[in-house]
Amino acid sequence: MLTNEMQMRAELLGKVLATGIEPLTALDHARKLWDFIDYGNNMISVTVTDDAADIFAECDIIGIRHGADGQWHRIAANRVVYDAEPAVFASHPIYSRIGPICVDDQHLVEIPAFYVRTERTGDEQTWLVSSRPAGGFILHPAFRNxxxxxxxxxxxxxxxxxxxxxxxxxxxxxxxxxxxxxxxxxxxxxxxxxxxxxxxxxxxxxxxxxxxxxxxxxxxxxxxxxxxxxxxxxxxxxxxxxxxxxxxxxxxxxxxxxxxxxxxxxxxxxxxxxxxxxxxxxxxxxxxxxxxxxxxxxxxxxxxxxxxxxxxxxxxxxxxxxxxxxxxxxxxxxxxxxxxxxxxxxxxxxxxxxxxxxxxxxxxxxxxxxxxxxxxxxxxxx
Structure with a gap:
């Protein structure tokens, strides 16, 4: 296997694991992502089908849940609780693009568009965000003109x-x-x-x-x-x-x-x-x-x-x-x-x-x- 192919596969697996998904499930998702990557003439083209869209979206879904225990817990796409290190947000496709900007001499902070999903089950309440469309998510209305x-x-x-x-x-x-x-x-x-x-x-x-x-x-x-x-x-x-x-x-x-x-x-x-x-x-x-x-x-x-x-x-x-x-x-x-x-x-x-x-x-x-x-x-x- 070519070195760049091995590196690409490793990077895909790393990104999926970073969402908090269990290793075996992460490996399966990474394989599915790899299936959509076609190598040819040393160029990479990525084709994303409707089924693949949710797979890609899961790589950046992140959220928070207020549990029945009365505590707040950060969660990943599969609702697994995890402790997010600062590096998770530094590289996240939403958070990494939040930053200062000056327009017409006015000092502002720019926040990129994102999708949101809210859930309520009994005493549990959940808020999830994604940079891409995904099942059950809507564009947050702040980003509708x-x-x-x-x-x-x-x-x-x-x-x-x-x-x-x-x-x-x-x-x-x-x-x-x-x-x-x-x-x-x-x-x-x-x-x-x-x-x-x-x-x-x-x-x-x-x-x-x-x-x-x-x-x-x-x-x-x-x-x-x-x-x-x-x-x-x-x-x-x-x-x-x-x-x-x-x-x-x-x-x-x-x-x-x-x-x-x-x-x-x-x-x-x-x-x-x-x-x-x-x-x-x-x-x-x-x-x-x-x-x-x-x-x-x-x-x-x-x-x-x-x-x-x-x-x-x-x-x-x-x-x-x-x-x-x-x-x-x-x-x-x-x-x-x-x-x-x-x-x-x-x-x-x-x-x-x-x-x-x-x-x-x-x-x-x-x-x-x-x-x-x-x-x-x-x-x-x-």
Missing amino acids: PDGSVAKAIRIGAYAAGQRDGDVAVGAGLKPWTSVSFDAAQERCEAIGPGWRMWSIYDLSAIQILAMIEMGGTDMQDLIGRGQVDGGGVVAGGDSRARWRGIHELWGNVWQMVDGLRIAADGTINVWSIDRPGSGEWVSTGVQYGPGGDHGYPVSLHSERGNGFDLSLLFLPSEVTSDQDDALIGDWVWGHWEGRETVAYCGGSWGLGVNAGVFALNLTHARSSTGTHIGFRPAFAI
Whole structure:
């Protein structure tokens, strides 16, 4: 056998083993992959059939499960629990392509498109991601353009929006732009240029899913850093440890408005269409927000799906508790203000202590609300 052929086979087997699959199963999958490789004239051509697509996809499926034991476990394509070393994420086709980029003098972080699958069986809940289509997976709606076409990536403000000469500026050392209404924040984001908008609940969801898989849980204060949550007022962008993959102040410092989610006056959850997010097409899910006006830590999450919506992606609590030890997620959620339409804020502000976090959510405010503790973050898709 030629040396390059041996090396190729070894590399295929290594990649399949890296997913956590048992050795004999991995060997079988590697053989199937090899069958699709045709050598000729020292050139390699790879033909992928429909059946082979799932085999290739399994090589990069990675996820996390909250088990019946109450613990978080990283899992591979075959749901085998494993301890992922940093090198797994450094070479993973999704995580390895997350990185900083500067556009129009705005500092952003680019996240490549990925596919997602959620599962719920009894007390177990699972989130899986793949860089390729695979059985049971859908394109995460953060990567769907308003016209329904597929975006190759999203670019998220690396910092909350600041201001320079009356315009939005995203960069280190700038204090967040606060005391603006929801509508005004939308307008300021759109004024940056074509395609710019306020970040959405789907952008946030994509970040939440990727972060909890990489970090192995949801308590980012413990897993990454406390952040600006213990008093002292608002600090400049980049001055806290609340950051993941170059996205700073994901929790603490100031609340951040997010588009694409609102609770109707009667308590019905309304979201952007997952087929045309950001197009102005809203979906009334017909689902009542579970906790109503109650505040607390999420015990269980909404997982309803329907025409144009999938709540299993959004980490919306269907039930809350005041006891953090009994919670699924240890970030506080503020309930809906009954009788009025409310918008969503995320992350928490500088005085919320352990209640702040990347899953913290505030559903009490009208779109006209303002405050020195409320900011926003721009984004766009490409």
